[in-house]
Amino acid sequence: MILPGSTSQALAAALAEATGEPLATAEYRTFPDGELLAAADALAEETPERAVVVASTTTSDAHLELLQLQDAAREAGVNEVVTVIPYMGYARQDSAFKPGQPVSARAVAKAVSTGTDRVLLVNPHEPGISEFFDVPCENVDAAPALADPLPPKLADPLFLSPDAGAVELAETVRDAYGAGDTDYFEKERDYETGAVEISPSDASVEGRDVVLVDDIIATGSTMSESIEVLHQRGVGRVYVTCVHPLLAANARTKLASAGVAGLYGTDTIERDVSTVSVAGSVADAL
Template sequence: MILPGSTSQALAATLADVAGEPLATVDYRTFPDGERLLTADALAEETPERAIIVASTTTSDAHVELLQLQDAAREAGVDEVVTVIPYMGYARQDSAFKPGQPVSARAVARAVSSGTDRVLLVNPHEETIAEFFDVPCETIDAAPALADPLPAALADPLFLSPDSGAIDLAETVRDAYGTGDVDYFEKERDYDTGDVEIRPSDATVEGRDVVLVDDIVATGSTMSESIGVLHDRGVGSVYVTCVHPLLAANARTKLAAAGVEAIYGTDTIERDVSAVSVADALAAKL
């Protein structure tokens, strides 16, 4: 039985269809004091052998919902609880950046571990985050699916990652697309003025279609600046692909104003740009 968090209802429904699992309807409530309560009537009617919780933790409330879903399954007497976290919030805080700060990803992982038998993560910000869990945790790479919505005839395509550390992601999307070059952006700071220059490290972009590839687009500031640099250099069309289209605040406006042709993401975070689903990749691991 699949139990969806409020942030992952569409993905949960798709996964239920792909995996052949029953989908539970969950009622979500918020009390006047801000506390959350959920009810899964299906758990009262029958006790499945396995409960699969599907919940992206895009907010702190979503984290609480996930823990409540786990506890509801345990309370109902479910033998096995599998927790699918398509997008894990706090994952970018994977170390204590300053003295006195927590390792938030570790704190969240420990909390999740207390109510589940195993965890599936989709493209966490760092693979090592899986080690924070006290139960078996498997990571799933959804990047190949990002090639699917791209136009079939890109002009001399170039797949660009935001830095050298993410070039594997760009290579994965390029390989799935079937053709094209791969490069990454370099950032150079002028310490006298404080200005930062962003530029592709080696490849020329003039007249070429460029696909920007990242694991997550949050505020869109760096991505929109990169798009501007590409247009200054005579690029053809610019496409943005990301596994997790968080697109917080005015990110969409920034990208549009910078001249992006299209944005494609997965349904780890359910947005209007969620052009492909990670359900098949998840179902293969259930």
């Protein structure tokens, strides 16, 4: 049985279709004192052999919903609980950057581990966070699907990541597309001020179609700056793809103003640009 968190209802439905498992209709309530309740009446009617909790933890409330759905499955007597976290909040806080700070990704992982037998993460920002869980945890790669919505005939395509750390992601999408080169921007971030300095790579972009590939777009600042640099160098068309389209605050406006021919993300975070589903990749891992 698939148990969806409120942030992952479309993906849960797609996963139910891909796996053939029944989809529970969950209820999400907020009490007058601000406390939350996530529950599934289907668990009272039937005790499945396995419950798959699917919940992107884009907010702290979503984290709590996930824990409640896990506990509801345990309370119903389900033998196996599998937790799918398409997008894991706090995953970028994978170390203590200053004395006295927590390793938030570890704290979240340990809390999730208490109510599940197994965890699946979709393209976490730092793959190593899977080691923070006290139960078996597998990273699912959904990046190849990002090639699907791209135009079939890109002009001498270049798949470009915003930094060296994401170049393998760009290579994965290039390989899935079947043609093109890869490269990356050099980026330096000042963690005290948050300022980012971008240095263009040596790859020629003039007249070429460029596909910018990243695992997550949050504020869109770095990505929009990268796009502006490409236009300064005479690029053809610029497409943007990402696994996790967080698109916080005015990120969409920044990208549109910078000049993109297309913006594509997956349904790990359900946005209007979520043109690709990770349900198939997650179903294969289940």
